[in-house]
Amino acid sequence: MKRLSLLWRYIKWFWQAKTKYQIHSPFVFTFIKDILEDKRTYYAFKYIEKLRKLVLSDARKVQVNDFGAGSYIEKQKERKVSGIAKTSLTSPLFCRMLFKMVNSYQSRNILEMGTSLGISTLYLAHAGKKGQVNTMEGCPNITNLAQENFDRLETTNIKVITGEFDKTLPSFLDKTEPLDFVFIDGNHRYEPTIRYYEWCLKKSHENTIFVFDDIYWSDEMVQAWEAIKEHPSSLLTIDLFFMGIVFLRKEQKIKEHFKLVPASWKPWVLGFLSN
């Protein structure tokens, strides 16, 4: 049932999504050119994807705190590393987009909420080697696995913060410099998602970028994404279905919201009909 409603959401989204040929905003056009449709590959991609393959076949078993979609630990479960990798990780396509965003917008102080095995963390860290990635994860055994992966790629610009977000986020925000890039990929429910956004906004500046994962994953996340778009600070949003991106750009005179799809994904006839 959940899969069916996700498919239906995707069809509706796809119908409404625009390609570069239907966009007039120069800022968004540059986003499409440099992030969405950019075909460049970087050395780091190869190494991180090798590591992804490795964790996808890792038969070790670990005890994990099951946060479900919630903020409290429901129970401890034994899971295979490969199983965690199959269900939790951001896809290579979207990891590459995270990399290119950090690289293009030169984000330095990066926060990731939801480390899991550290695959997206590695993309963020290798894109901004002059920067620092602060990544948060609630389960200590998962953090150990992520750290193993950071060591395998000799990546030193990552700081892992272990603990439940409600506890670790306020104390991190108290101490940190203003944030350049925030990737929220854990605890996919309405209330905490909005709360994390509000909290992080207090440590933002006019060029801070927020990325929310899985914005159509559930009714709660659809509602959360709508509320984020409505928020007075969200002046420009880009909806890529699997991710929602918020730019705070103060120079933006009016709020604008875009649903975007690469031109090659959308047969021209669909684009023509949805105009």
Ligand SMILES: C[S@@+](CC[C@H](N)C(=O)[O-])C[C@H]1O[C@@H](n2cnc3c(N)ncnc32)[C@H](O)[C@@H]1O
């Ligand atoms: C979708 S996974 C992150 C995937 C990772 N960003 C990637 O793409 O490689 C979400 C992670 O957030 C953690 N998590 C969920 N809710 C949490 C909470 N309330 N506090 C701390 N960690 C939480 C889970 O344990 C899980 O490992």
